[in-house]
Amino acid sequence: MDWKIGVIKGDGIGPEIVEEAMKVLDAVARLYGHNCQYRQLLMGGASIDVHGEPLTDQMVEEAKACDAILMGSIGGDPAVSPWYRLEPSKRPEAGLLKLRKELGLFANLRPAVLYDTLKEACPLKESITEDGFDMMIVRELTGGLYFGERYTKEVDGVRTAVDTLTYQEEEIRRVAKKAFEIARARKGKVTSVDKANVLDTSRLWRSVTEEIRTSYADVELEHMLVDNCSMQLVKNPRQFDVILTENMFGDILSDEASMITGSIGMLPSASLKESDFGLYEPSGGSAPDIAGKGIANPIAAILSAAMLLRFTFHLEEEADCVEESVRNVLKLGYRTADIMTDGKKQVGTREMGSLIAEGLRKK
Ligand SMILES: NC(=O)C1=CN([C@@H]2O[C@H](COP(=O)(O)OP(=O)(O)OC[C@H]3O[C@@H](n4cnc5c(N)ncnc54)[C@H](O)[C@@H]3O)[C@@H](O)[C@H]2O)C=CC1
Ligand SMILES: CC(C)CC(=O)C(=O)O
Numbered sequence: 001m002d003w004k005i006g007v008i009k010g011d012g013i014g015p016e017i018v019e020e021a022m023k024v025l026d027a028v029a030r031l032y033g034h035n036c037q038y039r040q041l042l043m044g045g046a047s048i049d050v051h052g053e054p055l056t057d058q059m060v061e062e063a064k065a066c067d068a069i070l071m072g073s074i075g076g077d078p079a080v081s082p083w084y085r086l087e088p089s090k091r092p093e094a095g096l097l098k099l100r101k102e103l104g105l106f107a108n109l110r111p112a113v114l115y116d117t118l119k120e121a122c123p124l125k126e127s128i129t130e131d132g133f134d135m136m137i138v139r140e141l142t143g144g145l146y147f148g149e150r151y152t153k154e155v156d157g158v159r160t161a162v163d164t165l166t167y168q169e170e171e172i173r174r175v176a177k178k179a180f181e182i183a184r185a186r187k188g189k190v191t192s193v194d195k196a197n198v199l200d201t202s203r204l205w206r207s208v209t210e211e212i213r214t215s216y217a218d219v220e221l222e223h224m225l226v227d228n229c230s231m232q233l234v235k236n237p238r239q240f241d242v243i244l245t246e247n248m249f250g251d252i253l254s255d256e257a258s259m260i261t262g263s264i265g266m267l268p269s270a271s272l273k274e275s276d277f278g279l280y281e282p283s284g285g286s287a288p289d290i291a292g293k294g295i296a297n298p299i300a301a302i303l304s305a306a307m308l309l310r311f312t313f314h315l316e317e318e319a320d321c322v323e324e325s326v327r328n329v330l331k332l333g334y335r336t337a338d339i340m341t342d343g344k345k346q347v348g349t350r351e352m353g354s355l356i357a358e359g360l361r362k363k
């Protein structure tokens with residue numbers, strides 16, 4: 001099979017971890033006889049440096065011409081980076097939001113799995129983690145607060161900022177359907193997370209998810225308020241199968257879920273639409289605090305590449321092969337700094353990528 005993959009290395013640790021994901025994709029392609037071609041695309045700070053804007057229209061067109069996009073992360077440290085002296089619509093994050101919107105990637109899948117081998121890296125107590133957990137967060141990605149009208153202006157001499165949270169029923173319906181489909185292929189439970197005791201958008205969210213449930217009699221639906229959900233994630237993460245939620249709640253809850261797997265460096269993601277096209281990226285950011293040190297964990301990027309094989313190309317065996325190699329390398333005791341615990345072997349970004357690429361075994 002021919003793979004035409006757009007690669008956005010991005011900023012900070014982005015290039016370091018994407019190179020390891022490409023190393024693994026190249027190795028899988030060799031093992032299974034696929035032809036992998038990359039097209040480098042610019043976005044975020046890297047694009048600002050060249051084009052003066054975080055994502056050009058030409059990049060969007062080039063991205064659309066690919067089968068899938070593999071991405072690192074974008075952005076810098078706002079306290080020091082010159083990118084944050086630009087107006088907000090010209091900053092790195094605006095490029096990412098534009099890309100998600102232009103490509104219509106409304107469903108962001110963020111799987112949070114506690115590997116047996118990483119229990120020691122999990123900050124939760126043993127009685128909570130002993131049986132592990134495996135959840136999928138389905139986050140709405142192209143609506144809500146991140147895409148509403150926003151401005152800051154003086155009102156009666158007082159600086160006033162406004163962000164708008166809007167959802168239309170169709171935006172909720174399509175992502176809810178995805179969540180129910182995914183739950184059906186897993187343990188059959190959707191927890192829809194909202195703030196329906198306060199927000200109108202959440203009350204609409206509840207009502208639409210209730211409508212969708214009628215087409216999925218085999219899937220259980222429960223509703224949970226977001227503040228309670230953030231607590232339940234650390235109290236009893238095993239209760240969750242699929243968490244369905246809106247854009248900002250999903251952004252926050254998925255970072256929390258990542259930490260209980262050991263590190264944000266472990267959490268991949270897939271951003272999907274109705275077709276097979278998808279954008280695959282780690283859930284975390286560009287980690288400017290560790291960029292250039294060769295210590296970032298590339299596993300989230302590598303597992304994102306596995307999701308690319310599964311969701312865009314429907315190559316289950318190849319995706320399993322990558323995930324299996326990640327599990328084996330962890331079992332052998334190799335750890336990057338963020339998941340390092342006593343008695344394990346600490347390795348850097350490139351070594352971790354090489355171990356996973358070299359550990360691939362055809363089934
Ligand atoms: N999708 C994207 O491209 C995203 C970009 N960002 C951007 O990233 C920049 C930094 O944001 P932060 O709030 O610091 O979040 P962050 O996720 O980049 O970092 C938070 C903490 O996690 C650590 N970390 C993240 N990924 C890691 C990895 N692979 N291995 C080891 N440790 C890792 C960092 O070192 C840091 O201590 C900002 O400019 C932000 O806007 C943030 C989130 C998502
Ligand atoms: C940088 C933001 C626009 C996005 C974000 O934090 C995320 O997708 O996790």
Ligand SMILES: [Mg+2]
Pocket residue numbers: 251252255283284
């Ligand atoms: Mg985030």
